[in-house]
Amino acid sequence: MLDHRLQTLQTWLKNEDVAYAFIQGKANLFYLTGFRCEPHERLVSLFVFQNEEPILICPNMEKELVRQTGWKYHIIGYSDHENPWELISHYLASLKIEGSTIAIEKSLLSVARAEQLRELSKGAGFICCETKLMNLRLIKNDEEIAILREAAKLADYGVEVGVHALSTGRTEMDVLAMIEYELKKKGIAEMSFGTLVLSGEQSANPHGKPSMKHLQEGEFVLFDLGVVLEGYCSDITRTVAFGQITEEQQNIYNTVLHAQTETLKLCQVGTTLGDLDRKARSIITEAGYGSYFPHRIGHGLGTEVHELPSLNETNNDQLQVGMTFTIEPGIYVPKTGGVRIEDDVLITADGYECLTQYPKDLQVIK
Template structure:
């Protein structure tokens, strides 16, 4: 599988008349090599050529792990006292390179590394390979889907732990600690993003910051979390009620639920992505909360928790079988609180499959 992915990007580099490509982003490196890590300030980069075998440069400490991950081409290791760019230059000088450009991830390439590449290959221009790599990652195969299903199950479990941990006076941070502790007991070393437990007025901030605030009766409690499993991410949001809801709280919740369910019903091959956002937005606006739905209906999901496709109202692309993404309408009213319901969705040949399955009816925790 890795070889097929490398061949695809090699073919693209050749069509671009590029001498080589340099891949250093965490998600793209994992996708092409099977190795996932955060190298911090150290350089890990994959050099891909149109008609030659690739090589990877990395700290010596990572070499055994990269081999274990399944990358079976040349690995050039370096120690902390060595200059990796000098080693790259030496290797490139031994190759006969033909091309006018260097393919790079323009979205994430630092200026410092750009200057190093300009020194390595003066006179060559730069072309972005971000879209080409994202296009490769857009459609998931059966192996990827199997992992995403398991990651979604663990996200469901995380919400279940959080809901069971709810009691008046327990803080948001305490509940997060309990969720992540139970997930670590199941072998999860990395969350997709910082786990959110937001209560009361805090839940009215879509990406609020959890705190030592105790949860209280009469509040919405919003859970947003996901795990990284074998390099693939999950992402779920559920909102529950601690104590009896007010009439307005019930209206907000059921409006979001209707928006999500009606939007999910459109998820099938050929649907215009923008139509999904417009469907949810029309329901929320009709209920009088249009000004309180400030984000798109969803985002792609895979080796990154946010990737293509972007499910915004202006996207004219169509859903394809094998795409995975979130559907997550929300209403956030500052004086009342916020509700978001989010599922991970797979487009199938017969429609769609919700990978996350934690119940969505309004739960009142007493």
């Protein structure tokens, strides 16, 4: 599978007359090499050429980990006292490199590293390869889908743990810690993003910050979490009531649930992505909460928790078999609270499959 991905990129390099691609993004590196790490300030990167075998550059301390992933091509390792760019320059001088430009991840490349690349290949220009890579990652194969299914099950479990942990006297951080502890016991070392447990007025902030706030009855509690499993991410949001809530709060919840249910019905091959956003937004607006739905209906999901496609109302692309993304309408009313319901969705030949399956009917936790 990795060889096919590399070969596809090589073909694109030839068609575009590109000397080589310089890949350093964590998700793209994993997609092309099977190696996932957090490099910090150290250089970890991949060079892909038109006709030569690719090379991976990493600190010596990472070399064995790279080999364990099954990477069979050349590795340039370096120690902290060495300049990896000098080692790369020496290696490139031994190759016959064709092409006149360098393919880069434009949104990820720092000025410092751009200058280093220009020193390696004087006179070469830059071309962006991010769109090509994101389009390669857009359609998932059976192996990727199987991992995403398992990652979704673990996200379901995380919400289940959180709901069972709700208790008067506990704080948002108490509940968050219990969720992540139980997931770590399942072997999860990395979350897709910072886990959210938001209650009461805090839940009215779509990306609020969990705190030492104590849970109080009559409030919404919003859970937003996901795990990284074998390099692939899940992302789920559920909102529950902690104790009895008001009629307005119930109306907010039911509106969001209705918007999500109706939007999911449109998830089938050929649907325009913008129609998904417009469907949910029209339902929420008609209920009088349009100004309280500030974000798009969803985003792509894969080796990154946010990737293509972007499910906003201006996107005229169409759904295809193998796309995976979220559907997550929300209403956030200051001083009242917020509700978001989010599922991971796979487009199939027959329609769609919800990978996340934790119940969505309003739960009142006593």
